[in-house]
Amino acid sequence: xxxxxxxxxxxxxxxxxxxxxxxxxxxxxxxxxxxxxxxxxxxxxxxxxxxxxxxxxxxxxxxxxxxxxxxxxxxxxxxxxxxxxxxxxxxxxxxxxxxxxxxxxxxxxxxxxxxxxxxxxxxxxxxxxxxxxxxxxxxxxxxxxxxxxxxxxxxxxxxxxxxxxxxxxxxxxxxxxxxxxxxxxxxxxxxxxxxxxxxxxxxxxxxxxxxxxxxxxxxxxxxxxxxxxxxxxxxxxxxxxxxxxxxxxxxx
Numbered sequence: 262x263x264x265x266x267x268x269x270x271x272x273x274x275x276x277x278x279x280x281x282x283x284x285x286x287x288x289x290x291x292x293x294x295x296x297x298x299x300x301x302x303x304x305x306x307x308x309x310x311x312x313x314x315x316x317x318x319x320x321x322x323x324x325x326x327x328x329x330x331x332x333x334x335x336x337x338x339x340x341x342x343x344x345x346x347x348x349x350x351x352x353x354x355x356x357x358x359x360x361x362x363x364x365x366x367x368x369x370x371x372x373x374x375x376x377x378x379x380x381x382x383x384x385x386x387x388x389x390x391x392x393x394x395x396x397x398x399x400x401x402x403x404x405x406x407x408x409x410x411x412x413x414x415x416x417x418x419x420x421x422x423x424x425x426x427x428x429x430x431x432x433x434x435x436x437x438x439x440x441x442x443x444x445x446x447x448x449x450x451x452x453x454x455x456x457x458x459x460x461x462x463x464x465x466x467x468x469x470x471x472x473x474x475x476x477x478x479x480x481x482x483x484x485x486x487x488x489x490x491x492x493x494x495x496x497x498x499x500x501x502x503x504x505x506x507x508x509x510x511x512x513x
Contacts, residue, residue: 330357348507355510397434408435429454430461432495441494443512451497455490462486 264274272278334354341350393407408414408431418424425448436442446454460467463486465479475483498511 327358330354333357346504346507348510349504352507352510355513394435394438394440396431397437398431401431425449425454426457426461429458433458433490433493436493436495442496444495444497445503445508445511446497446499447501447503449499451499454497454499455487458490459483459486462489 264279267274267278267282334350337350337354338347341347393402393405393409395402395407396405405414416424416427425446429444432442432444444454449457456470457467459465460470460483463479463482465475465483465486469475469479470483498508500507503511
């Protein structure tokens with residue numbers, strides 16, 4: 262309180278100014294006299310160690326926040342209604358923890374910073390022959406310049422128009438370009454998706470495969486296709502009815 266009072270007056274708190282403050286209010290004896298102020302001065306952090314002290318304070322603050330977050334998670338888990346998925350509770354908890362470590366959005370940035378990042382991206386695109394990840398579909402890549410980081414591409418169409426086939430083709434081609442792919446399927450299982458892609462790569466009819474007629478050369482072609490897609494960095498989550506929060510948590 263004394264330090265705050267001095268600060269409000271524009272006076273820097275130190276042993277000398279604090280002693281005069283307490284003497285003027287007749288409280289010096291109550292806190293232990295001049296000897297106590299001397300002990301405070303001796304225990305004060307020296308400037309050369311201020312960085313280490315700041316890290317200690319931050320570490321303890323994060324530990325307290327983790328304790329609070331853990332207690333909050335327990336309360337949320339107990340209180341969550343039956344219609345709330347466990348992954349939704351976990352997603353909110355992960356977001357709170359991410360914010361502790363600076364994972365929250367950075368907010369506004371200067372135009373200079375945005376321009377520098379955009380220029381770096383343009384230089385990288387010039388070196389690689391494009392900024393995005395190629396879909397392998399010439400017309401799509403010509404219009405989109407590939408799949409760009411941070412962009413959402415919505416594929417719309419009527420029933421049985423090939424939306425899933427299009428998405429899996431893009432996923433396979435993008436995976437061949439290098440980056441790992443996380444594919445969420447709300448309709449087909451992972452096995453069904455893999456089987457369709459194996460049929461497409463091998464040229465073996467999906468109907469023949471399901472009827473058990475993929476034998477001989479067809480079976481060998483199917484096995485070769487299976488080995489090819491097995492090497493691609495693709496992960497498939499076929500959880501039916503997955504929520505947006507659970508999808509986000511899984512992606513992280």
